[in-house]
Amino acid sequence: MNNEKKITKVQELVYExxxxxxxxxxxxxxxxxxxxxxxxxxxxxxxISGTPIVEHDKLVGIISIEDFIKWLAEGGKDCPIExxxxxxxxxxxxxEPLVHAIGKLDKLGFGRFPVIDRATGKxxxxxxxxxxxESLLRELEIDYHEEEIHRYxxxxxxxxxxxxxxxxxxEYFVKGKDFNRAxxxxxxxxxxxxxxxxxxxxxxxxAIASYEAEINVVSYTSGGEIxxxxxxxxxxxxxxxxxxxxxxxxxALKPGYSTAPEWIRNLGFGAGMGLCNIKKCADKLxxxxxxxxxxxxxxxxxxxxx
Amino acid sequence: xxxxxxxxxxxxxxxxxxxxxxxxxxGGYASDLLSDVLANAREGDLWxxxxxxxxxxxxxxxxxxxxxxxxxxxxxxxxxxxxxxxxNVPILVSKMPxxxxxxxxxxxxxxxSQDNA
Numbered sequence: 524m525n526n527e528k529k530i531t532k533v534q535e536l537v538y539e540x541x542x543x544x545x546x547x548x549x550x551x552x553x554x555x556x557x558x559x560x561x562x563x564x565x566x567x568x569x570x571i572s573g574t575p576i577v578e579h580d581k582l583v584g585i586i587s588i589e590d591f592i593k594w595l596a597e598g599g600k601d602c603p604i605e606x607x608x609x610x611x612x613x614x615x616x617x618x619e620p621l622v623h624a625i626g627k628l629d630k631l632g633f634g635r636f637p638v639i640d641r642a643t644g645k646x647x648x649x650x651x652x653x654x655x656x657e658s659l660l661r662e663l664e665i666d667y668h669e670e671e672i673h674r675y676x677x678x679x680x681x682x683x684x685x686x687x688x689x690x691x692x693x694e695y696f697v698k699g700k701d702f703n704r705a706x707x708x709x710x711x712x713x714x715x716x717x718x719x720x721x722x723x724x725x726x727x728x729x730a731i732a733s734y735e736a737e738i739n740v741v742s743y744t745s746g747g748e749i750x751x752x753x754x755x756x757x758x759x760x761x762x763x764x765x766x767x768x769x770x771x772x773x774x775a776l777k778p779g780y781s782t783a784p785e786w787i788r789n790l791g792f793g794a795g796m797g798l799c800n801i802k803k804c805a806d807k808l809x810x811x812x813x814x815x816x817x818x819x820x821x822x823x824x825x826x827x828x829x
Numbered sequence: 830x831x832x833x834x835x836x837x838x839x840x841x842x843x844x845x846x847x848x849x850x851x852x853x854x855x856g857g858y859a860s861d862l863l864s865d866v867l868a869n870a871r872e873g874d875l876w877x878x879x880x881x882x883x884x885x886x887x888x889x890x891x892x893x894x895x896x897x898x899x900x901x902x903x904x905x906x907x908x909x910x911x912x913x914x915x916x917n918v919p920i921l922v923s924k925m926p927x928x929x930x931x932x933x934x935x936x937x938x939x940x941x942s943q944d945n946a
Contacts, residue, residue: 702884706883706888710916727893731867734888735864738863791885792862792863792864794862794865796868800867
């Protein structure tokens with residue numbers, strides 16, 4: 524990877540990212556009537572080097588540790604911070620690109636800028652050089668992560684097989700009511716997908732989704748089947764059982780809704796989170812269920828970042 | 830912090846023979862609901878639970894947890910120990926109940942998902 528390319532990427536990001544993406548929202552604010560001695564305590568206990576001063580949601584000034592030191596040097600006679608704060612404040616709007624923030628920090632030599640809402644003038648947050656660097660690193664990491672996933676794709680298998688369309692399919696049988704073996708199938712799925720060279724994040728999502736589905740089959744039915752189809756762009760997991768069926772799928776999808784009997788709950792299952800967890804891991808989830816006949820889950824996970 | 834250090838400082842009993850205690854513990858999660866752990870624990874977390882059946886190993890290995898600590902001196906089922914060894918998931922036992930154990934781990938610097946500030 525050459526350096527020039529990296530610099531370009533950062534340059535691209537500073538135009539793409541907005542001040543609001545990098546600013547700190549959970550900031551310490553002070554009101555103008557607190558005393559300088561109290562301010563010292565605020566700065567010390569929060570380990571910050573300055574704070575915006577706000578009156579009725581409106582930014583009226585800013586005070587920094589430098590102002591505090593100056594005040595100490597001049598005798599440290601206690602007074603409201605209002606009389607020592609800087610009133611002509613340079614601010615940034617939350618919808619400005621990061622590059623503006625960088626420019627202003629550089630030009631004016633300030634450590635921080637309050638960020639305000641363009642329409643209302645309300646204080647939204649504060650941005651420092653550190654925040655900008657952190658947000659850039661975070662973005663770069665996401666980018667790198669996507670690249671990694673791309674690299675990890677089970678491409679070697681799919682490239683070695685000469686065909687217009689390649690699908691790998693493996694099947695598993697789940698025994699009902701056997702909690703000692705519950706999890707074995709999804710453990711097998713996890714190992715197999717890992718061996719295929721699929722990215723760990725994708726494998727983890729597939730493993731969790733199939734684990735939850737497997738536990739449902741074990742808990743509520745006399746058994747079922749899980750089939751996994753791997754293509755170069757997606758993994759499809761189909762879980763079929765001939766159990767009691769789900770009378771109300773929408774209700775079953777609600778977090779915390781559970782019909783599990785006491786003994787299953789005592790094992791740490793049946794918390795009513797299974798289907799939600801599956802949904803969270805899947806890019807697409809279809810549930811077909813007929814009461815008295817059985818249930819089929821169709822889970823689809825895309826092989827891209829996300 | 831290395832798992833080894835935590836084992837020493839909290840006087841945890843190490844289950845099994847071939848346990849790899851050299852791994853890094855990057856956080857903690859306490860829960861007895863497996864789905865909750867699957868949904869909310871993070872890779873590298875040390876998991877505090879009272880569940881002793883073998884599915885805890887499946888969950889820990891699926892999430893890439895750094896280890897499982899059983900509370901109240903609970904003894905893992907035989908199958909759990911076997912699975913833990915084959916999946917290379919450390920199982921440790923504490924004499925303490927969950928509340929005290931979590932508090933002491935927290936004091937050691939093991940943090941949860943909400944305090945990364």
